[in-house]
Amino acid sequence: MKQSVFLTILLIPTLLASFAQGKIGLFEKNTDVGNPKLTGSSVYNAAKKEYTLRGSGYNIWFERDEFQYLFKHITGDFTVTADFELVGAGKDPHRKVGWMVRESLDDNASHLSAVVHGDGLTVLQWRVAKGDKMRDPEDEIFSKEKQAHTVQIERKGKNYTMRVAAKGAPLQEVGSHVMSNLTDQVMVGLYICSHNPDVIEEAKVRNVRIVQARK
Template identity: 30%
Template sequence: MMTALRLLPVILLLSAAPLAAQTPQLAPDWAYPDTPTHHQVAPPPDFHRQPTTEMKSIGAFDGQTDVGSAVVPGSSSYDPATRSYRITSAGYNVWYTRDEFRYLWKKMSGDVSLAADIAYPDPNGYGDRKAVLVIRQSLDDDSKEAVAALHGAGMIHIAWRSDPGVRVKDMEYRIGSRGGLPGGKSPDSLVPAIAKRIGIEKHGDEFQLYVSLFGEPMHAWGAPITLHLDGPFYVGIGFCAHLPDKLDTAILSNVVVENRAGKVR
């Protein structure tokens, strides 16, 4: 007579994902850029981080600040031989009602001319990353400001925040032979050639964007915007990776920063 055998079930406990893939997000969910399953939105109205400032001069600038204190600290260096600033930063955006970016600045009053050549060493960075020329009232993340920017994908814009905590408005320029270009992109065939140099001029309460598309002399681009800033205010250059927890780098060179209008070149 054969003895019956009872087969006990073997239970395998499988985790929903490998442990390495369960690393928690460093930044809030709203701060991450658009993907097929996620849309970046404005931060909550009461969300702010205090700036992190190094009172250490660098080139023409008197201080360096992580405006909005991104979850990964930024850094900057200056090469006097090439007169170039290397700015490394994370940061979800310079947009909406608050900003996160690495900012090299000096205090000024009155009229200002500010310009720079811009290059991105990593060709694979996020397309909406922004090298910026910024004139702002304070170092707070929601400060009044005027911003000229060159995006990684080639778009140029001039933007402004009219009061603390107010959402940014802007005028955007996508360079190409036909309209309807999506998102922040300029045509791939033109991106290597266009807008290597941008500038912004403050003349009283008017701020004018300047552009050199193909190496020609700088010229005014689009209409000026109007914004009142009380002196002294902050004037400088910066960079935002558009990734809240990952660093990227921009190089800004041949920088003009003068305490008078009419000197963008």
């Protein structure tokens, strides 16, 4: 009995260390969704309070997606906000970064994304239901703001609202959309997609804020 207790005490620091290593900043874990050709990564610099996302992927569109995802599970209403910066000139003007709310890690899952493209195009886009094809322009709302720096998604019930801002400017609403197929618990996180399966793109994400509604 004493030996069993002693072994349990010895294991506690190891288990705690293992759990801590699994988290990346405010998020639970990262993964490549859709099995892209090149492996992505997500790391957090605690000293700079900065996330670096690197990822590949053909696109987040049609009936399936490929991208690097850094996420956590959230239940109920929330507001997530962050500053995004794509690094370098990039290979494809449609490389993209932003916030994503997703039902699962399946490559054809229902999701809603607040998207900033490499060429400055900024949109709210979604896949209505698992396996559906995303449509242009039926499944997106375009922002008047180009080169958005700050991006926010707010969820109230089934309704999702996207807001963006240029650097140093106040947030402006892009639009809202009701996602009936997303349940109360969803995956919420940062993502990057190179829009080119043979290329890894990189982004810096700062001032990440996740506010959950009190129950």
